[in-house]
Amino acid sequence: MRPRFFAENLDEDIRVMLLAQIRNLWTHASTAIEGNTLTLGDTAFVLEEGLTIAGKPLRDHQEIYGHAKGIEVIYRLLKVDRLREADIFALHRVVLTDAIIDIYKPVGAWKTDAHFTTGR
Template sequence: MTRKPFYGDLDTSIRTLLLAQIRNLWTHTSTAIEGNSLTLGDTAFILEEGLTVAGKPLRDHQEVIGHAKAIEIIYALMAKDQIQDKDLFALHRAVLTDAVVDIFKPAGAWKNEPNFTTYISEDGRQRYREFPAPRSIPILMGQWLRMLNAALQGDLTDSEAVQVYADLHLILVTIHPFFDGNGRVARLIANVPVLQAGFPPIVVPTEARQGYKRMISDYQATIPDLSELKDLNTLPDNAERQHFREMCQSYWEPTQTLLRQAQTMQQHLVAGRVSG
């Protein structure tokens, strides 16, 4: 069920400005979390002027442009009642702008090799974490897509939208279905039910990077034998998962602030027309 989009009551000129602001912020924060060196000002300059920033890596420019294109895909998905794996693959190809042709690192397909991350354990030691095995990904992502599509059928309240976003986000990065780009894809696709419910997207702030990554790792640490995960129904709904939901609520404030500012501009515009 689709409500009027969050920008639906705005005049075209104000809507265009708001969507550009959100695109710039969303793109900057999501790419910066992954190590992109471009500032919010750099990001806005590249996307609005179509020019490069002197002294900054070409890869960083490509990531920003790719993420902005991925946001366009997300807005297009708002009109769909059913999202399929091919939609996720298109999103993955958009964000993975530096991908090369490599059968072991496919862009726009599930991973075909095991992937790992490192973390600091409770005893202060550096350890490896292995994500679910490639053979399990089609089944796990089939379950995940059913969760996503079920959320698209409901008329979500704001609190429900946050929980849906948090759960879809956390579970996707825990499955880690792609060889790379999992975080960027999760921060994009988990927003489709939020947008479809008539709310602005939830955007993880750059300054929250360390705590955000730690929360995800803390949750993954509660899953026994993560590499052998075969059923999402066995994932724990615990204190760590609830903490992530609560933090996602706080992540929502920046885009809500931009929307309130646009609505104030809209009121001034209408008032000017009346007085004129």
Template sequence: MISVATVSAKKRQLDALRKAIRPGALDGLEHSQRIDITYTSNAIEGNTLTAGETALVLEKGITVSGKPLRDHLEAIDHAQALAWVLEIAAQTETPVSETDVRNLHRLVVAKSNPDIAGRYADRPRYVNTDAGSYDFPAPIEIPALMQAFCSWLAAEKDSPKAAFEAHLRLVGIHPFNDGNGRTARLLMNLVLARAGYPPIAIRPGDRPAYISALEASQRGEGHAAFDKLLFSRLDQTLDMYLAAAQQAQDVTATSGKIVPMRT
């Protein structure tokens, strides 16, 4: 399993490289990552847009023939929610509040399911697992559970471990009628960004391991498998950023040299 020390060391290396490259040098990568995070998070929930189609919807405003309108709206909603997450991530002096979580959900379903936007669940929620049907807390329990959850989050130091645990805890409460997974993954990335890490994508190919790890946690079997998957994704994302930053540093260094003319 990738250790906390490993990702911390890579983050420090990335922080140093960011200071050595020109401003905006990683904008292209970060733009691509935002689209990828929207594509992957929605795909895990069954959205049928491909990565390329998601980019067309978000960058060109193109409607993809044969794809449901809801899938387009989910892409737009998620992209706007992610933009808000990265915008407020710098406000590290203020803890993430219950209002923030509800606003995050509101953005996640603003156009695709506006009737439930930012509202706590008013009906039972359950999921079919390998061990049978799993019931989430009753709607009447949600306000108290969310208050306790946000109190816990406010007391935690922003870190990858806190980000991953926040994801698990929010999914366990399942406070909304729909959009819980997307909201939890965005909250995870909010905490990561507050800690200075790049946001990560959980890929569609990860879905079996991801769902299995969530179910293991819900059965009280701990979150080792969940942490292993997400630390691996964070490590890979850091490697991608480090490679791009190193290339940008090389370009910056080369552009400052005077190349002698041939005679």
């Protein structure tokens, strides 16, 4: 049995607003950790209005869009009974907005090159 989505029983208007706020907060916090310079207000503006912030790097805007698209994929996946490999790859593709095409490091597919880790 699939767990219930926490917002399933809310009125549609309230659910849409709540999920947008969660998306904005989650996107801002996650990208800020990685050095994104957009504020929470900037993040909300970019996602809700589809405009850019003057003087801010394009890369910061792309990260915001990629992360927010990833959250939308996660919201959709909350409604499925079984997670598939294709779902994981779809999430990977939308999050990596700045991906360089490289056959050894495919976006939305399994890595094909060796990955070495060391520890002490």
